[in-house]
Amino acid sequence: MKVKKLTDLDVRGKKVFIRADLNVPQDEAGNITEDTRIRASIPSIQYCLDQGAAVMVTSHLGRPTEGVVGPDDTLAPVAVRLGQLLKTPVRLIADWVDGGFEIKPGEVVLLENCRCNKGEKKDNEELAKKMAALCDVYVNDAFGTAHRAEATTHGIARFAPVACAGMLMGAEIDALTKALYQPARPLVAIVGGAKVSTKLTILKTLAEKVDQLIVGGGIANTFLLAAGKRIGESLAEPEMVREAQQVMDIMKSRGAEVPLPVDVVVADEVSALARANRIPVDDVSPHDRILDIGPKSSAKLADLIAHAGTIVWNGPVGVFEHAQFAGGTKMMASAIAHSEAFSIAGGGDTLAAIAKFDIAGDVGYISTGGGAFLEFLEGKTLPAIAALEARFQD
Ligand code: ADP
Ligand code: MG
Numbered sequence: 001m002k003v004k005k006l007t008d009l010d011v012r013g014k015k016v017f018i019r020a021d022l023n024v025p026q027d028e029a030g031n032i033t034e035d036t037r038i039r040a041s042i043p044s045i046q047y048c049l050d051q052g053a054a055v056m057v058t059s060h061l062g063r064p065t066e067g068v069v070g071p072d073d074t075l076a077p078v079a080v081r082l083g084q085l086l087k088t089p090v091r092l093i094a095d096w097v098d099g100g101f102e103i104k105p106g107e108v109v110l111l112e113n114c115r116c117n118k119g120e121k122k123d124n125e126e127l128a129k130k131m132a133a134l135c136d137v138y139v140n141d142a143f144g145t146a147h148r149a150e151a152t153t154h155g156i157a158r159f160a161p162v163a164c165a166g167m168l169m170g171a172e173i174d175a176l177t178k179a180l181y182q183p184a185r186p187l188v189a190i191v192g193g194a195k196v197s198t199k200l201t202i203l204k205t206l207a208e209k210v211d212q213l214i215v216g217g218g219i220a221n222t223f224l225l226a227a228g229k230r231i232g233e234s235l236a237e238p239e240m241v242r243e244a245q246q247v248m249d250i251m252k253s254r255g256a257e258v259p260l261p262v263d264v265v266v267a268d269e270v271s272a273l274a275r276a277n278r279i280p281v282d283d284v285s286p287h288d289r290i291l292d293i294g295p296k297s298s299a300k301l302a303d304l305i306a307h308a309g310t311i312v313w314n315g316p317v318g319v320f321e322h323a324q325f326a327g328g329t330k331m332m333a334s335a336i337a338h339s340e341a342f343s344i345a346g347g348g349d350t351l352a353a354i355a356k357f358d359i360a361g362d363v364g365y366i367s368t369g370g371g372a373f374l375e376f377l378e379g380k381t382l383p384a385i386a387a388l389e390a391r392f393q394d
Contacts, residue, residue, distance in 0.1 A: 001177050003388040004164035006044055006139050011053040013105055017135035018044060018166060019114070019152045021142035021368070022059035022078045030077050037144075038081050040368060044141045044166035045086065045108060054103040056096075056134065057082070058111035058152060059142065060120075069094065069116045079110045097130050114152045121150055128155025140384055141166025143173075144369035149383035157387035165388055168368070173385060175365035176376050179344045184309030185211060188341075190301075190332055192216030192315030193349065196223075196240040202314065203243075205379040207250040212304050213258045216317025216328065220261055221290055223248070227260055229281055232288035233268075259301065263294025265318065265325055276324035292318030293328035302335035311336055311343040313363075314377065316353045329353050337362035346373035 020041040025033045032038070041057070048055045064073035076092055083090040086108065093101050096111045103109050114120055119127035128151045132138065138160030140146075145153050146169070157163040165173060179187075189210045191199055196219050206213055215223050221236035226244040248258050264281050266288035267274035278294045293301070305311060313336060320329035336343050337359040345354060346367030354360050367373035372382055 001173055001385065001389060002392045003170070003173065003385065004162070004392055005170045006047060006164050006166050007170070009137065009162065009164060011048050011051045011137055014053050014136040015103070015134065016048045016053045016055050016137045016139060017131065017156070017160065018048070018055065018057045018139040019142050019156070020044070020057050020059045020166070021144040022057075022075065022082075023061050023144070024078065026077065030072070032077055032081055035081055037368070038078060038085060040168050041141060042085055044139060044168065045082075047167065048139075049086070049088075049106055049108060052105045053137075054105050055108040056093075056103065056111050057108060058114045060115040060145070061113045062115075064113060064116045066116060066118045066120060069112060073113050073116055075110055075113050082108075082110060096134075097127065099134055117151070119151055123149045123151050123155045125155060127151045129159050131156045132159035132161075135160055137162045137164065139164055139166045140388060141168045142384070143169050143367070143372055145372065146369060146382040146384035147372040147375040147380070149387075153384040154387045157384070157391060162394065163388055163391040171365070172367060172369065175344050176367070176373075178342065179310050179312055179365075180209060180377070184342060186308050187310045187312070188212045188214065188304055188308040189312040190214040190216065190305075190315070190317070191219060192317040192329070193347070194218040194235060196237050196244060199315070199374075200240070200243055201378040202374065203247045204250070205377065206312070207247045207256075208254075210312070211256050212308075213247070213251055213256070214301050214304065214317075215258060215260070216293060216332075217315060219315070220293070220317070223258060223260055224281065224290075230284050230286075231290055232266070232284050232286050234284075234288070234290040259304065261293040261297040262300070263296045264290045265292035265294055265327065266290055267324065270319055270322070272322050274322070274324060291322075292320075292325040295327065298328050298331035302331050305332065305335035305339055305341070308339060308341040311339060311341045312377070313343065313345040314347040314350055314374065316349055320353050320356065326356075330357050333357040333359045346370065
């Protein structure tokens with residue numbers, strides 16, 4: 001993947017338009033409850049300011065109706081927080097699409113919620129051209145929306161004089177490319193979570209690439225079914241057994257493997273008070289629910305992870321929200337944290353597990369883009385990245 005990078009450009013005296021992802025959670029009064037995304041956007045903005053560029057930043061926030069800026073839609077609280085982090089005032093500009101506002105070199109303004117503009121979601125060409133006319137350089141730093149072709153993520157990249165990836169986007173592209181397309185071997189993937197059906201494309205794509213495909217959670221239960229094991233009342237998708245078998249066949253034909261759990265943690269219900277039992281996988285009884293992998297399996301998988309060259313992780317291997325069923329996921333997290341391998345991780349619940357087991361500092365790269373990360377793992381071309389690739393030569 002070849003895209004122009006912001007840090008390779010000289011933006012002195014230029015007008016720079018940065019599409020960031022500042023879609024932060026807020027409480028009912030509009031206060032920002034978690035500002036990771038704003039913090040993550042600072043390096044690109046600061047880089048442009050330090051070079052003396054006139055900087056415009058925009059982002060979506062929530063899911064507004066196009067054509068109006070409702071009270072919940074405004075980026076006003078984000079402008080305040082951004083100003084605090086940059087230690088410089090950040091003006092918020094409303095109705096900005098047709099220009100008519102001034103910015104000085106070394107100044108940064110925030111352009112109101114881009115999803116309030118008519119035509120944003122549909123990637124309207126006229127809107128994209130107007131936005132492109134505002135700048136000399138377009139910077140996409142919003143990996144989280146890279147799987148969507150919208151006017152600020154895709155259309156504008158076609159018409160701006162220069163289009164490049166910001167520092168966050170650039171790091172994300174580099175990390176994902178390194179892990180999936182130039183991996184140090186063995187490449188080990190861990191795919192957990194509830195259902196095969198939501199991750200089938202990922203499983204199939206990874207089956208063509210990885211040396212070991214560790215499955216966990218409800219996904220592993222479906223694979224156990226495919227291997228002829230009894231799984232009692234466990235969460236699984238019997239209708240996906242053939243697909244699971246296919247994934248195992250692809251791996252086998254490549255001389256790779258899908259290591260299945262040899263022991264499991266079972267209970268008769270999913271609750272904080274449930275009594276958990278560790279048993280061999282062949283001893284699962286009709287009323288059991290498999291809610292985690294057992295300690296023998298964890299140790300075996302941790303060993304595979306310890307010897308990996310590259311690790312890709314999406315999805316917890318058990319119901320880690322409850323302590324009795326968190327052991328497997330904790331062990332995976334700890335193995336990743338202690339491994340010398342380059343690791344990437346992403347996914348909503350995976351990030352929650354990383355936070356819970358406090359290993360964020362020990363993962364090579366934690367993807368900020370939930371849906372975009374999963375689509376990248378599926379092997380799909382992300383439209384926003386494709387738009388930047390198309391402008392690499394200009
Ligand atoms: P991510 O958001 O990281 O992509 P998923 O949403 O696919 O992950 O899956 C996470 C959910 O899967 C968690 O809520 C977890 O409790 C659940 N889960 C994991 N293992 C099991 C299991 N054995 N049975 C039922 N649910 C499970
Ligand atoms: Mg999830």
